[in-house]
Structure formats: C-alpha cells, structure tokens
Amino acid sequence: MSEMEQTIEKLKGLARDSWSGEEGERRAERLEKYLRAKLIEYSEALNTPQEEILRAWEKKRDYSAINYYQECNQPSIQPGKVRVFESVGDMLQAIGEKKFRCPACGGISTDPYQCDSGKKVKKKTCDWKVYGFLGDLGKGIHVFCKDKMRGETIFMPVSWESSSVTVES
Ligand SMILES: [Zn+2]
Known part of the structure; x- marks a missing residue:
C-alpha cells in the first residue's frame, strides 16, 4: 500500500x-x-x-x-481565477506595493481583505470585507501559496490590473 x-x-x-x-x-x-x-x-x-x-x-x-478536512480549509481552486506561487514571499513580491482595489467602492485599500480606502459610499466610509457575505463581487483574485498549501481570495492588487485589461484595437 x-x-x-x-x-x-x-x-x-x-x-x-x-x-x-x-x-x-x-x-x-x-x-x-x-x-x-x-x-x-x-x-x-x-x-x-x-x-x-x-x-x-x-x-x-x-x-x-x-x-x-472541510471546504473552509481546502477551498475550491477555480482554474483561471487563481494565481499560484511557490511561497508567500514570491506572492508578496509579485504584488509589490500594497495597493488593492476595493470591489465595492473602487477605491484603493492598503488592506487586501477589508477596505480602508476612506471612500464614502452612501455617507458611510467603505469597509467592504472580502470575507463577508457577498465576498469579492467577482472582482477579486484567489492566490495560492504552495508552501502553505492554502489559498485565499483577496482584493485585486492594483499592480495586476493592467494584465487583465483588454487592449482595444
Ligand atoms: Zn471600499
């Protein structure tokens, strides 16, 4: 065996x-x-x-x-919506500056999980959470680190946004 x-x-x-x-x-x-x-x-x-x-x-x-062995500890990896790194260090290097796009207000947050952009939405300062009920609104990204064998969804790093922009001819 x-x-x-x-x-x-x-x-x-x-x-x-x-x-x-x-x-x-x-x-x-x-x-x-x-x-x-x-x-x-x-x-x-x-x-x-x-x-x-x-x-x-x-x-x-x-x-x-x-x-x-539960879904919360081994979340599904959706092909195409995940970026895989050898280590957390590699991932941080790829992200670069700590600027993340909040999916709710469109502002730039320094926190990848909870918006701290300071933008006001309906007179209230945005504090959108990626782990909340509505998650990343389909605008975030799943990052996976092989050294931890674990992935999570975060706000889209601003430095990765340009790669997803479609160039119009
Ligand atoms: Zn926000």
Missing part, C-alpha cells in the same frame, strides 16, 4: 472512531470521498502529485481530521 493510501486509511480510521456504529462508518466514507476529490482538484490545479499535497496537509493539521 502506498504512503498516500496508508494515510487515507489512517484518516478514515480516525473518522470512524469519532462516532460509534453506522454514523462512524458514514463519516469515514464521507471523509474519503471528500479527500479524493480534493486531492484530484488540487493536484491538477497545482501540477503537484497528490501524495505531496496530502503530506503537506497532514503536516499542517493540528486538530481532528473530521474538522480539518
């Missing part, structure tokens, strides 16, 4: 032991289904072997498997 299969079996065991009887078995099956789908998705998006991804997740996991 490969290292990856052994790990999946171990995780299923943990899920099974988290509840007695049939419910335990259901949890184990649900975890396996979730894991395999996520591993395929991440492996393809990141061009990285599944074994490596699972190893990185397990290294980072410091609480129960059932709670760790």
